[in-house]
Amino acid sequence: MSPRPVIIDCDPGADDAIALFLALASPAEIDLLGVTCVAGNVPLALSVRNARTVVELSGRRDVPVHAGCSQPLRRPLPKYPRKHGSTGLDGYDGPEPTLPVAGGHAVDFIVETCLAAADGAITLCPIGPMTNIAAAIAKAPEIVPKIREIAFMGGAALVPGYVTPVAEFNIHTDPDAAALVLASGVPLTMFGLDVTQKAITTPERLTAIRDIGTPVAKVAADILGFYDRTDLERYGAPGGPLHDPCPIAYLLRSSLFGGKDCHVAVETESALTLGQTVVDWWGDTGKTPNCHVVTGIDADGYYALIRNRLARL
Ligand SMILES: [Ca+2]
Numbered sequence: 001m002s003p004r005p006v007i008i009d010c011d012p013g014a015d016d017a018i019a020l021f022l023a024l025a026s027p028a029e030i031d032l033l034g035v036t037c038v039a040g041n042v043p044l045a046l047s048v049r050n051a052r053t054v055v056e057l058s059g060r061r062d063v064p065v066h067a068g069c070s071q072p073l074r075r076p077l078p079k080y081p082r083k084h085g086s087t088g089l090d091g092y093d094g095p096e097p098t099l100p101v102a103g104g105h106a107v108d109f110i111v112e113t114c115l116a117a118a119d120g121a122i123t124l125c126p127i128g129p130m131t132n133i134a135a136a137i138a139k140a141p142e143i144v145p146k147i148r149e150i151a152f153m154g155g156a157a158l159v160p161g162y163v164t165p166v167a168e169f170n171i172h173t174d175p176d177a178a179a180l181v182l183a184s185g186v187p188l189t190m191f192g193l194d195v196t197q198k199a200i201t202t203p204e205r206l207t208a209i210r211d212i213g214t215p216v217a218k219v220a221a222d223i224l225g226f227y228d229r230t231d232l233e234r235y236g237a238p239g240g241p242l243h244d245p246c247p248i249a250y251l252l253r254s255s256l257f258g259g260k261d262c263h264v265a266v267e268t269e270s271a272l273t274l275g276q277t278v279v280d281w282w283g284d285t286g287k288t289p290n291c292h293v294v295t296g297i298d299a300d301g302y303y304a305l306i307r308n309r310l311a312r313l
Pocket of ligand 1: 040
């Protein structure tokens, strides 16, 4: 089998960094055409810098990193507490990357890459707010048939939200973009908090990554050691949910995950529930499912996969 052509759209972000490492370490399965950056966990400039750092550390300077949208489609960037620290890669104190930013806006890169591809060829993995993806679809709706699948991290189906009682960060940051993507007709696979909160970076898992002993594994462990490790009550374990590598792991080993086809819509109007992913789990609306909603994970298998691939870099 030839590797699957993929664009990762991200806002690194500690867990984004691990997701990028996982993809960059897996060229036999993932042909990473490019990394596109968006504002989210951190402002756009830091998002781009951190993506360049991760690509460079992986020894994959062949992968272009494009800068994208610096603001959500129709709203200012919300001000959240900085779970990823001040730089997005707190815990890493290496030099500034030398890999140049690729020419061309991320949205244009997505559009041009899709238009140059065969129908159903391109997989998009948004692991930040979906601003770039939505802007690409809005700018060139003819890319829709070119997209095989959008496997995204975001939302919450059957569990509470994260930045509000009902909304998860990526969707809440740009609900208009998420709503557009969910309604686009592209095959969708959603990795929301239902699944990512079952993938906790326990001290044992963190130690297993550090024990790989390579420079990249040390960076990964340093970043994860800093990241979101304080919410024992919420997650039932001392460690944070490793959200963003989930869609990448699914591309590598879909058998690690389980879910259900549902209709999913995004709330864009209500002040109370803005950014909620409204998942019709029991088919009450009668609407045709538009999304495979992942809720289950073999978390030990997930961490074993990450450990195995990090060791290759
Ligand atoms: Ca992210």
